[in-house]
Amino acid sequence: MNLKTVLGNCEDNSLSGIKWHALKQSIVKSLLSMGDATIAELSTDLQSSVPTVTKALNELLASGLVIDSGKISNSGGRRPSLYSIAPESAYFLGVEANRSSMSIGIQNVKNEFVSIDLNSSFILENSYESLLEFCKRINDFIDDSQVDRSLIIGACINLSGRINSKEGFSYNYFFDENRPLVEIISELIHLPVFLENDTRAMAFGEYSQGVVExxxxxxxxxxxxxxxxxxxxxxxxxxxxxxxxxxxxxxxxxxxxxxxxxxxxxxxxxxxxxxxxxxxxxxxxxxxxxxxxxxxxxxxxxxxxxxxxxxxxxxxxxxxxxxxxxxxxxxxxxxxxxxxxxxxxxxxxxxxxxxxxxxxxxxxxxxxxxxxxxxxxxxxxxxxxILGRRAGVIGACYIIKNRVLFPEDA
Ligand SMILES: [Zn+2]
Structure with a gap:
């Protein structure tokens, strides 16, 4: 069981199976949103009994998707355990290309980089050859990172110019009038892809992990x-x-x-x-x-x-x-x-x-x-x-994480 399977559709079609799967999904989403939580906090957040939450949590712990991250620090009494999602249970890929370089990074669930390469020389051109080279660089980076590709939940690609993120078209670079660019890149790197304007991703990087307080x-x-x-x-x-x-x-x-x-x-x-x-x-x-x-x-x-x-x-x-x-x-x-x-x-x-x-x-x-x-x-x-040249890649990782895990808020 990994993050993808828990957040995916339920394989057990019985009513009780669907309900059980939905509860585990809710626990996972709560932990992703809160960072870490006690059983009592989860029970309150999900409005479910402590025994029920404990049982579902034990299954998630046994699968390795959830980990015990230590005791809560409070004064006196028996201190309850804190639970969180295992950092290496899923990854998010952020990529940025500008006119003369490209940057790629992979973050884990805790938004920590497990691999990053900033400002490699790359000539961005509005051509299919340039797009193929761009995707080859991404594939090589993933292969070199030692991260299991099946655990990468999605990629956010930042490009300059007019980007229609909703429909997945880029109008200044890698333009194809017949197919959304997200479809083409997705086929070439074998991952779900979201397209973003480079400046907007930098803004979200600063908002999420930068100078914004x-x-x-x-x-x-x-x-x-x-x-x-x-x-x-x-x-x-x-x-x-x-x-x-x-x-x-x-x-x-x-x-x-x-x-x-x-x-x-x-x-x-x-x-x-x-x-x-x-x-x-x-x-x-x-x-x-x-x-x-x-x-x-x-x-x-x-x-x-x-x-x-x-x-x-x-x-x-x-x-x-x-x-x-x-x-x-x-x-x-x-x-x-x-x-x-x-x-x-x-x-x-x-x-x-x-x-x-x-x-x-x-x-x-x-x-x-x-x-x-x-x-x-x-x-x-x-x-x-304060993020300088890392702002775009950080923003991209946060954007794809939010889009996939919290689509209702994106
Ligand atoms: Zn102008």
Missing amino acids: GEQNIVFLNYSWGVGTGIVTNGKLYYGKSGYSGELGHWPTFDNNKLCHCGKSGCLETEASGWALVEQFKKALSEGKKSHISIDPHQSPMQMYHKIISGALIQEDNLCIDLITKQCENIGRILAGLINLINPELLVIGGDFSQLGDFVLLPIQSSLKKYSLGLVNRDVVLKKS
Whole structure:
């Protein structure tokens, strides 16, 4: 008996068999939700007698799915045992791909990583060959992890761009107009698959295991090559009708006649993003501005982008910092509009640029204060992401766990 079989359909079709299976399912779900519990707590939670819960729990203990995790610490008297789900009874796979790398991790039931690989070099392209390579990497990772694939309950895949999570389509990468991408990937990696927008998964990672300390209304900014937000309201991710919410980078901001890669012009990203920074840096050099950072014309824009960020971070290069400060003022102005609109309690700055710390946080904070309503601004606390590059994979593992185990809440 493993988590999958207990959460699956009952094999005994008799009424008593179905009832017994349902009770064991309820015990397992309660333990997953509470972390650990005593028999008395389970009995109260499930409104079932102590002897009945004890009997069902003994079967789960005998199968190894539930473990005795020690005595409860209280004062005096006989201390009752605490029970929890065996950490290795099921696993959740989180995968993230961006333009130049991919990250994969496997978490157990306790949301502890048993295997993780961050930022392996990978070129994400909108082609079937790239998709095949992507899935091969995932399969190789699972094989190398020593985790029994049959115990992996599902995978959440994070991709950039427009993702319709409900229908399982990705519109910017691995696009197939005839079949949902989740179906194709599921066939290739032999697991149930959920598709998620990369920024939304990062937001949920910070919410679940990162900088968030109980706040329920959060805006997470992913300031990287592109710019996007993930929004959590009342403890749940906000998707909008089809899952396209949060596209802050395409907020119509400037009358600058600059084309954005989305097809529109004047989007926030045309002046404030990783790809805009590369253009701005090259232009500044061509106008005679001085910098410690040199650009090799043979380098890809992505390589230049990382070089400019590290120029600001490690060498504190004035030109790099000035350009980024200007970008942050623009981002802060648009974020001011966003917080006026939704009144969050926490704004988390994440993504590649967040490693610059105060060089990014201070100009954003200043611009937020300048442009947002005073009362709304006083409500919001600005913090830097603490998960950094792990945020997306952590978020993915939590998202697939919640989707499979608590679909009613997802
Ligand atoms: Zn755009």
